[in-house]
Structures are given as structure tokens and as C-alpha cells.
Amino acid sequence: MIHAQRSRVLVGRVWKFGDNIDTDVITPADTTCFGLGDAEEIRILKENAFRSIRPGFYRLVRPGDMLVAGRNFGLGSHREQANTALVSLGFSVVIAESIARIFFRNSVAIGFHAIQVPGITTNVEEGDELRVDLERWRLQNLTNGKETAIEPYSELVQRIIESGGIVEVLKARIEADRKQGKFATRI
Amino acid sequence: MGMTIAEKVMARASGKEVVHPGQYVDARIDRIIADEEFYRIHTAAEAAGIAGGLPDIWDRDRFHLILEHFQPALNVTQALRQQKMREVAKRYGLTHFRDAVCGVIHRIAIEDYVLPGELALGSDSHSVAWGAVNCVGTGMGEHELAYALVYGTLWFKVPETIKVVLSGRLHAALSGKDVALYLAGQHTTAFALYKAIEFTGPGASALSIDGRISLAAHAVELGGKFGLFGYDDTTAGFLADRTAMLHQKHLAQPVAPDPDAVYCQEVRVDLDGLEPQVARPHNFDNVVPVSRIAGIPIHQAQVGSCANGNLEDIATVVRLVKGKRVAQGVRLLVQPASWAVYRASLERGFIGDLLDAGAQVLSPGCHLCIGMQGALAGGDVCITSTTRNFRGRMGSADAQIYLASPATVAASALAGVIADPREVV
Numbered sequence: 198m199i200h201a202q203r204s205r206v207l208v209g210r211v212w213k214f215g216d217n218i219d220t221d222v223i224t225p226a227d228t229t230c231f232g233l234g235d236a237e238e239i240r241i242l243k244e245n246a247f248r249s250i251r252p253g254f255y256r257l258v259r260p261g262d263m264l265v266a267g268r269n270f271g272l273g274s275h276r277e278q279a280n281t282a283l284v285s286l287g288f289s290v291v292i293a294e295s296i297a298r299i300f301f302r303n304s305v306a307i308g309f310h311a312i313q314v315p316g317i318t319t320n321v322e323e324g325d326e327l328r329v330d331l332e333r334w335r336l337q338n339l340t341n342g343k344e345t346a347i348e349p350y351s352e353l354v355q356r357i358i359e360s361g362g363i364v365e366v367l368k369a370r371i372e373a374d375r376k377q378g379k380f381a382t383r384i
Numbered sequence: 385m386g387m388t389i390a391e392k393v394m395a396r397a398s399g400k401e402v403v404h405p406g407q408y409v410d411a412r413i414d415r416i417i418a419d420e421e422f423y424r425i426h427t428a429a430e431a432a433g434i435a436g437g438l439p440d441i442w443d444r445d446r447f448h449l450i451l452e453h454f455q456p457a458l459n460v461t462q463a464l465r466q467q468k469m470r471e472v473a474k475r476y477g478l479t480h481f482r483d484a485v486c487g488v489i490h491r492i493a494i495e496d497y498v499l500p501g502e503l504a505l506g507s508d509s510h511s512v513a514w515g516a517v518n519c520v521g522t523g524m525g526e527h528e529l530a531y532a533l534v535y536g537t538l539w540f541k542v543p544e545t546i547k548v549v550l551s552g553r554l555h556a557a558l559s560g561k562d563v564a565l566y567l568a569g570q571h572t573t574a575f576a577l578y579k580a581i582e583f584t585g586p587g588a589s590a591l592s593i594d595g596r597i598s599l600a601a602h603a604v605e606l607g608g609k610f611g612l613f614g615y616d617d618t619t620a621g622f623l624a625d626r627t628a629m630l631h632q633k634h635l636a637q638p639v640a641p642d643p644d645a646v647y648c649q650e651v652r653v654d655l656d657g658l659e660p661q662v663a664r665p666h667n668f669d670n671v672v673p674v675s676r677i678a679g680i681p682i683h684q685a686q687v688g689s690c691a692n693g694n695l696e697d698i699a700t701v702v703r704l705v706k707g708k709r710v711a712q713g714v715r716l717l718v719q720p721a722s723w724a725v726y727r728a729s730l731e732r733g734f735i736g737d738l739l740d741a742g743a744q745v746l747s748p749g750c751h752l753c754i755g756m757q758g759a760l761a762g763g764d765v766c767i768t769s770t771t772r773n774f775r776g777r778m779g780s781a782d783a784q785i786y787l788a789s790p791a792t793v794a795a796s797a798l799a800g801v802i803a804d805p806r807e808v809v
């Protein structure tokens with residue numbers, strides 16, 4: 198299980214991608230399919246992430262780097278491995294012009310920051326350094342000085358992300374319920 | 385103010401009189417259908433420290449587990465996953481577990497499980513296909529399904545709805561696939577991002593359930609959260625043939641939009657003049673009319689998937705290839721979406737017709753769609769009626785995948801080059 202970092206102010210270096218980066222590009226079908234979710238599978242996912250457009254990408258990304266992309270990032274499959282692969286590569290956040298629905302929900306569900314900032318691709322170049330402030334909801338390009346507002350998460354989304362993902366929320370609820378005697382008979 | 389189909393179902397499921405787009409609701413789930421990803425649901429819970437995995441399943445009569453993407457298993461990895469699945473199915477005491485004789489999850493769901501008016505979740509992005517039978521279905525990841533499976537509820541943001549009005553009639557060689565591709569070509573894959581789509585108008589009513597499945601399934605390629613059709617005689621007729629889960633049939637609650645429902649956008653498509661559409665590599669919205677690229681040589685032609693492996697699709701292929709032969713050097717692969725589709729094809733003589741024409745017929749499943757069978761080598765050119773032409777989806781990243789309707793695929797298989805099916809039909 199990979200936990201994304203939860204700091205509210207992120208600073209990192211940008212890797213920039215275009216429009217329509219799909220889940221097969223992030224995590225090719227033959228690498229995601231049907232492993233057991235163990236360390237070996239995570240290694241395979243990480244080493245093959247983006248291989249069709251950037252072979253060996255995993256060797257270049259450093260912890261805390263940021264992924265900037267164009268329209269509809271993460272479209273395609275429901276595969277959560279695409280989200281966890283970004284976390285295991287070391288990314289702290291994905292910032293895109295827009296983000297596909299399931300990819301966004303999966304990010305929230307694993308406690309990983311995924312934010313939509315229209316116009317991001319015109320203000321940011323690969324290698325730029327960004328400061329993403331999720332308290333004041335500002336995005337600052339430290340390389341060129343440009344600053345943009347970020348639309349805040351809804352309260353609910355914020356709560357799930359800060360809990361570390363929906364399974365953490367689930368766990369807390371189950372623990373509370375167990376104290377009340379629910380789920381007493383183990384299935 | 386009236387509500388759309390999605391709004392009405394969200395309101396009912398969250399126990400509210402009205403909801404409006406943008407509102408967050410905690411909705412009761414009517415049904416969950418999971419495939420082999422259920423194993424990840426179990427392990428995600430365990431990995432998070434929930435001892436033993438999920439403590440319970442909220443309603444075993446509304447949860448269906450299907451071993452489907454790779455049935456039968458093609459290698460040891462898959463076989464191992466299946467073994468694990470059988471273990472967890474037993475451990476959770478599941479009532480509805482389908483081990484063998486499956487097919488594509490969405491075909492199975494529509495044949496046997498989902499009902500009109502339900503809010504239903506699947507562990508697969510094409511769960512939007514269930515909208516073909518007026519079910520408000522959508523795909524979710526494993527972590528969210530873990531929550532929903534224990535408590536039977538999940539958070540939703542009520543989506544805005546786009547109304548897509550289909551007028552006129554499709555040419556006999558065109559299908560729902562052409563409409564989906566056309567919409568993507570015009571409006572991109574971000575067309576309905578975070579939104580519901582309602583397909584309506586005379587052109588929508590005229591579509592068979594199979595035609596609706598193709599269009600509804602592709603709601604996700606259009607960015608959508610739901611892809612919905614209304615309930616009508618076609619839906620009723622289809623459900624009347626259902627043989628599974630009959631004890632739940634009375635739970636169907638067909639839902640129609642209010643006459644004064646508010647849509648965020650209305651798009652009209654005139655089917656009368658529509659040309660067959662093809663998406664070029666490597667994206668669903670890289671679309672041109674077939675005439676623009678006719679003549680490109682192909683090596684492989686495929687008909688299958690949740691969107692286009694249904695009986696009507698196979699009948700279309702047969703209509704084109706019967707009594708003819710696939711072009712030399714072309715591999716035509718046909719994969720029915722379920723064993724029911726396979727059997728119906730067999731009874732109609734379609735399988736024999738396909739074999740006579742030189743096609744290969746595969747056992748039902750997702751194999752073609754993700755290159756588990758029929759994998760492509762670098763330089764291979766494939767035209768397929770499956771759902772996605774992402775780079776590398778079917779093998780080599782240097783293969784070229786074109787997406788088209790079953791008719792366009794069949795016409796191309798006969799010609800050996802991308803071809804206009806209207807010249808054959």
C-alpha cells in the first residue's frame with residue numbers, strides 16, 4: 198500500500214506532458230493486468246510507467262517532482278494502478294488542464310493530490326519549479342514568477358485526501374462501529 | 385424545476401426531494417458488480433490495516449462477482465489471480481459469484497443483473513454501458529468500492545447533464561459506434577467530463593439494445609460519468625427475455641427525465657447524412673470520415689468488446705462477409721461478448737458463416753480489446769471495433785490501431801485496406 202504525501206505546501210520540479218495522456222500510457226495494459234498488488238507488481242508498474250512515450254522515465258523522476266499535463270489527463274481505464282504508479286514514481290501532485298473523472302476520484306481515494314488548473318500548460322515549462330500552496334490555493338511558478346489561483350477542493354474531497362484516502366475513512370468508521378458491537382460475527 | 389435522469393436517481397438514492405448539479409450527496413448504491421479487481425479491494429483493505437479485509441458485505445444479493453477479463457486464464461499470473469478470487473469469494477460467502485462461463489462484465493451485467501433506475505457501480509470504466517437499459521451505472525476504483533461494499537453508500541457530486549438528440553435514421557451499414565466516434569471527433573474526449581449524457585430523440589429510440597450499449601459504453605470515451613437511455617418498449621422487450629435474478633425484477637424503477645429538466649448543453653446529431661467514422665491512432669477523438677483514409681492497408685481486423693461484441697455486431701459482420709473471403713494477409717478475429725451471444729450466433733449459423741469466410745472466432749471475453757490475444761507487433765496495422773486505440777494497448781507501442789464500427793471493420797477485412805462498408809451493404 199502506497200501512501201501519498203499529505204503536506205499542504207508542495208515545491209517541486211516539473212515534468213510536462215501533452216493532452217489525452219491515457220491510462221495505457223501511464224501503466225500499459227500488460228503490466229497492470231492481474232498481478233497481486235505486491236511489491237513485485239509495484240516495481241513492474243513503476244518501471245514501465247510512460248514507457249511508450251518516455252522509456253526509462255522512472256530513472257529520471259525524483260521524489261517530490263510534479264507532473265503537469267494538458268486536457269483530460271488519465272482518461273481511459275478505471276485502473277487505480279495508474280494513480281499508484283505516479284505515487285511510486287515519487288510525484289507529489291498532478292496538475293492538468295483537466296483530469297478524467299475516474300482518475301480524479303481514484304486520486305482522492307488514495308490520498309494523492311490531483312488538481313485542475315486551466316491554462317497551466319501555457320504558464321509552465323518542463324523543468325520549472327513550482328510551489329503549490331493548498332492552504333491559500335495559489336500556484337506559483339518559481340522559475341518565471343507567474344502566479345495563478347487554484348480552485349479549492351470541496352470540503353469532502355479535502356477531508357478524504359487529508360485522511361490519507363477513502364480506505365482510511367472506511368477503517369475509522371469500521372473501528373467506531375466495532376466498538377458499538379457491529380461486525381461482531383466475523384465472516 | 386425539473387430533473388434529468390441522473391438527477392432523479394441521485395435524489396432518490398440520497399433520500400432527497402430534489403438535487404441540483406454540483407451538490408455533494410451520500411447516495412445508497414443499488415448494485416455493485418466487480419470483476420477480478422475484487423481481489424485488490426480485499427487487499428487494499430487489508431493493507432490499510434483493516435484486519436481480515438472487509439468486515440462484511442452490505443447486501444450479498446446486490447453484489448455480483450464475475451471472473452471475466454481473462455476467462456479462461458491465459459497464463460500462470462492470471463490463473464493465480466483466479467485462484468485468489470475463488471478464495472476470497474468463499475471467504476466473503478458471496479451469493480453471486482460467476483467463476484466460469486462468463487464473458488465481458490458489461491454484457492453479463494446487462495443480460496442478467498442491472499435494472500432500470502438503479503444506481504449501480506462497477507469495477508471497470510465501461511460500466512456506463514449499463515445506461516443502455518436505463519441503469520445509472522458508472523465505474524469506480526477499488527478503494528472506493530471497498531467503502532461502498534461495506535456500507536452500501538458512496539459520495540457523489542451530482543453531475544450536469546448533456547442532452548444528445550439523435551434525429552433521422554442511420555444508414556444500414558452504420559451503428560452506434562459511428563455516432564460515438566462522430567461525437568468524439570466533434571467534441572473531443574473531454575466533451576462530457578464529469579457530466580452525464582442522455583441520448584434521446586427518434587434516432588435513439590430506433591436503436592436496438594445492442595446499438596444503445598455501444599453508444600452508452602462510449603460515454604466514458606466522451607469523458608462522461610453516465611451514458612443514459614430512457615426506458616421504452618425496446619428496453620422492456622429485452623428485459624422480458626431475462627432468465628437470471630428473476631426475484632429482483634420487480635425492483636426495476638424506470639426513470640424518465642422531467643419535461644422541464646435543465647440541461648447544461650444540447651447537441652443534435654443528424655443521423656441521415658452521417659458517414660462511417662474512424663478514429664486514427666492513438667486517440668478516440670482523432671476521428672475522420674472513412675472516405676478520408678480509405679485504402680490504408682491493414683493486417684488485422686477485430687470485432688469484439690463490451691461496446692461491439694454483441695449479437696447485432698456479429699450479425700453485421702456476417703451480413704458483409706457471408707459467402708466471401710477475408711483478404712489474403714488479413715487476420716479477422718471475432719470475439720462475442722458473452723456465451724449467450726456466442727450461443728445465439730451459433731444457433732443462427734453465424735459462427736459457421738464466419739469460419740467459412742476465413743475468420744477466427746474466439747471464446748467470449750476481453751482478450752482482443754487489451755491485446756491478451758491477437759497482440760500486435762510493431763508495424764502492424766489493426767482496425768477494430770473494440771473500445772480504445774491508445775498507444776500500446778494491444779501489444780507494441782509501434783502498432784497502429786484504428787477504431788471503427790463492426791461494418792467498417794468487416795468491409796476492411798474483405799478489402800485488405802480500410803474501406804467504406806456502404807459500398808458492400
Ligand code: SF4
Pocket residue numbers: 488489490508510688689690691749750753754770771
Ligand atoms: S471489452 Fe475492453 S473496454 Fe470492455 S470491459 Fe473488456 S477490456 Fe474493458
